[in-house]
Amino acid sequence: MTKSKSPYQLPDPLVCDPSRIKNGVPLEVVAEYIELHKQRKQRYRYLEMMYKGFHDIFFSPNKPDWKPDNRLVANFPRYITDTFMGYGYGNRIKKTHPDQSIQDAIAAFEDANEISDHEFELLKYVCIFGHAFEYLYQDEDSQTKMTVVKPDELFVVYDDTLKQRALFAVRYGYRENDSQTGSNRSLGDVYGEVLTRQAIYTFEGDKQNEPIENPYGYIPVVEYRMNDERIGLYETVSGLIEEYNRVISEKANDVEAFAEAYLAILGAETDEEGVQRIRDDRIINFYGTDNAADISVQFLTKPTADGTQENLLDRLEKQIYQISMVANISDEAYGNATSGVSLAYKLQAMSNLALGFDRKIEKSLKKRYKIFCSLATNVSDPDAWKDVVITTSRNIPNNRAEETTIAKDAEGLVSKRTQLSLLSYVDDPDAELERIKEEESKDSELIQGLFAEHEHEDVDDGSAEVEE
Known part of the structure; x- marks a missing residue:
């Protein structure tokens, strides 16, 4: 029997004394933190391999040839992750803003970045690794774009104060060969880029290139966390x-x-x-x-x-x-749930987990739109991000007849908007209210038109003389 052992250390935040980078981030400091980050790669690889179904049993010592040596894997990590993601974030996360022009700019930004797929993949990596990163950049058309970066490719260094303010970020990798550069460096030299609030500069080996101005004024990297400890969904x-x-x-x-x-x-x-x-x-x-x-x-x-x-x-x-804390929804007990309340009780633990994750997501999304609103080419008000409302919803089977009954019983007790929000098949209560008002207005105009037509008709009351 093999003994379980921890293959890694938990990803505590990398911290740095701000006085070390007063005049920029020296490559010596970058190299120091790359070495610290490399120690965590074994953990990231282990968690990713588990999700993909390559577990430790495949790497255990072989038994003698004459003995059966089956290696079976029950891929719980993938089931747990995909089930939780489908339940908690199968529905698109909604972002709304009271200013219609800002709302339109956010909608265009999200459409350009295929936001549904982008956020689903981003949050999936957060579930796997405990945290992941979103990288914002300007493309060749000066449009703000985003990409997902796994935590084994990028890290953020924070200051050593209680606030833990981000000081700089590093994205790096290793060259497989240097034939294109013609340099004398050995194979596998590190390369990458350092991102600060003021500038972004690339480096290769011990050579640092000229810095490029950072157009955002913020480090264009957003960290998304599963929890403050950055522990993955199935890691425990x-x-x-x-x-x-x-x-x-x-x-x-x-x-x-x-x-x-x-x-x-x-x-x-x-x-x-x-x-x-x-x-x-x-x-x-x-x-x-x-x-x-x-x-x-x-x-x-x-x-x-x-x-x-x-x-x-x-x-x-x-x-x-x-x-x-993720439900086994393939269990027969979930198929026997007779009401929405009984199903909710069965999903209570997973719901609590999703609610805690919602708070971390909202905090990170606010930072995303803070960076987005920092450019005047995106929106005119740099503080518009403060009024962005983040709304998540659970993806669960609903009993529409039961919901409709509950909504009808709420008549006169709550506002029309709250009444409509009780119906899962009403995506936008405000838009639905507008449609109801339009229909009522049309019905009223139709009735008034009918009355107007009757007023102009000649009514025969029988008083007219009959010609003989």
Whole structure:
């Protein structure tokens, strides 16, 4: 049995004394923090490999050739991540602003960046690694664009005060070859860029290029966190998952061993030389008697621990979902939920997890739009980001008949807008109110028109004389 061990250290924030970078960020400081960041790459690789289904059991020592050696993986990390993302952020995050011109600018910015896919991938990486980054830049048409950067490619250094204000960010990688540059540097030299509030400059090895002015006035990198500790969604249950893989693999080995049981022949003489390769032929022959009554032929099977294994697998599975706080929605219990309230209770833990994540997301999105609004080419008011309203909604099956009944019962108790917000199939209560007003106005005009037509009609009251 392999012992679980932590393959990494948690990603505590990188901090720096601001006095070290008063006159810019020296390459010596950059190199120092790159070395510190490299120590965390093993953790990021481990978590990403788990999500992709390449778990530690594939890298454990091989068993002897004559023993079954199954390597089975239950990819809980992917199920946990995709289930949580679908539940919490399957619906697009809404951003609204009271100023229509600002709202239109934000909508155009999001459309240009394919925001639904961008945010889903960004938050997925946050769930996997515990944090991830969003990089903002100006393209060749001077349009603000965004891209997702994994935390093994970029890091932010903060000051050592209580506020922990970001000082600079570094995005780096390694050259596979330097044939294009023609330099004398060895293969694998580090290259990248340093981002500060004032400027952005690139570097290769020990050479720093001329700085480029930062158009935003802020470090154009936004960090998104799962929590303050930057712990990933399934990171706390990684040991349980590895143990589940080991147990179910050993169970498969037992099944295979049972199917290839040894045949034991006890007490029978043989004219042949005997069985030479017990492992290959799976026959054990102990001979020495001619009495048929003393001869025994039977299969050898080792004691099975099937019940113990099943109990352990069930316990591990329950603990994985319970500790990760993500519901196993494929369980029959969720299909038996008779009302929205009962389903809500079953999803309570995952809902609490999503609500905590919402707060971190809102904080980071505010910073995104703060950077976006800093350019006059985007919006005219640099403080417009303060009035951006962030709204998230859960992606859960809804009983529309039940919702409609609840909304009807709220008539006269709450405002029309609140009443409409109780209906999950009404995306925008304000827009729906406007449509209702338009319909009422049209109905009123139609009724008034009908009355006006009747007023101009000649009414025959029977008083006219009849000509003989």
